[in-house]
Amino acid sequence: MKYNVTALTPLLVGDGKALSPIDYMVWKDQVNVLDQPRIFKLLARGPRLEGYLAQLRKATKLDFASWGGFAQNFSQRRIPFEHPETSAIWNSAPSESLFIPTFAANYQGAYLPASAVKGALRTGLVFSRWTAATMERAATAVEGDRAPRRLGETAEAGCGASQVKILAMADSRPVPASAFKIFLTRVASLDTRQGGKPQLAWKVAGRGSVPPQRSSEATPVFAEMAVPGTSFSGEWEERTFLKNQEVSRLLGWRSVPELGLFADAANRYAEAQLDLHRGYADLAGLDSLRQALEVLKAELASTRALPLACLLCLGWGGGFLSKAGFLETEQEAYRKILRALPAIGKGLRDGLPFPKTRRVVFAGGQPSTLPGWVRLQFEK
Secondary structure (H helix, E strand, O other), X not given: OEEEEEEOOOEOOEEEEEEOXXXXXXXXXXXXXXXXXXXHHHHOOOOOHHHHHHHXXXXXXXXXXXXXXXXXXXXXXXXXXXXXXXXXXXXXXXXXXXXXXXXXXXXXXXXXXHHHHHHHHHHHHHHHHOOHHHHHHHHHHOOOOOOOOOHHHHHHHHHOHHHHHHEEEOOOOOEXXXXXXEEEEEEEEXXXXXXXXXXXXXXXXXXXXXXXXXXXXXXXXXXXXXXXXXXXXXXXXXXXXXXXXXXXXXXXXXXXXXXXXXXXXXXXXXHHHHHHHHHHHHHHOOHHHHHHHHHHHHHHHHHHOOOOEEEEEOOOOXXXXXXXXXXXXXXXXXXXXXXXXXHHHOXXXXXXXXXXXXXXXXXOOEEEEOOOEEEEEEOO
């Protein structure tokens, strides 16, 4: 049996790797990934190898005047920028912004890891079963001197979220290199320093934020992403042995889930995320983002009419809301849990939604949409 995942917005599901500025050169509005073994083999025949190695050791990016010919003749692959203006932004960006996270790939090409899809389905199932009472019980557990290391395990075990293991999925088949572009992203935030209604601001790494009229000064992050419309297909099957009553009893399952249960839970989760994103876009005054969210809401409505289909938010850039099984961040018990987590507690502000940031994908030089939204369709 097959599944199909279609990217609705730019999508990056990576493997933790990134292109450093000395792994590629920008030429003709595209990133040219260098074939370094071929380059070393060529330079080893003459006196230029030491000079090349010296620049690799000390440079933040390769000197195009000296080594630009490599971009033309020794490129493993060429990834175009989403918009020609992105090339100019790249040229003026700080060196720490020039590391480009890449899509998961093997020797055959880029593919969608099945673990990303199953993880999103599992989070959706958790979302459908966790309640305010669940958070109240979890909040009680953090009242001691030390927060539990695995706070969600007890709550998850109680809701049976491990039932997703009944679904076996294989990684997708490789997709062509033409399906990818280098997209520009920036992080939107909310500024309350002026008093009154929170105002839109764009994050600058290490220096706070800047107002919308100075968005060009915000820190850019470039990423290799699958363009909307890209289709990933793979195989799936149902582990029918888990339907055995004795096995399910030992696993602590009250009932054996059907595939439609996962799709319905995922759609409910997607709806909750989109509602929160829509509220954020209204608060920040991001009209283009609001329009993109309306398109996703319409896509969700049409997806619900299909059998065994759902919307998911996958991979890089989705942020807290795409990973959390409970989204009512205004609830006091939930905030108590978040305050106990050092990495998150610092970001909580009274009177502001949490999180107060969103990673926004730019298109044509303007803030456009949120990354990672896909439609998943199972075929029997």
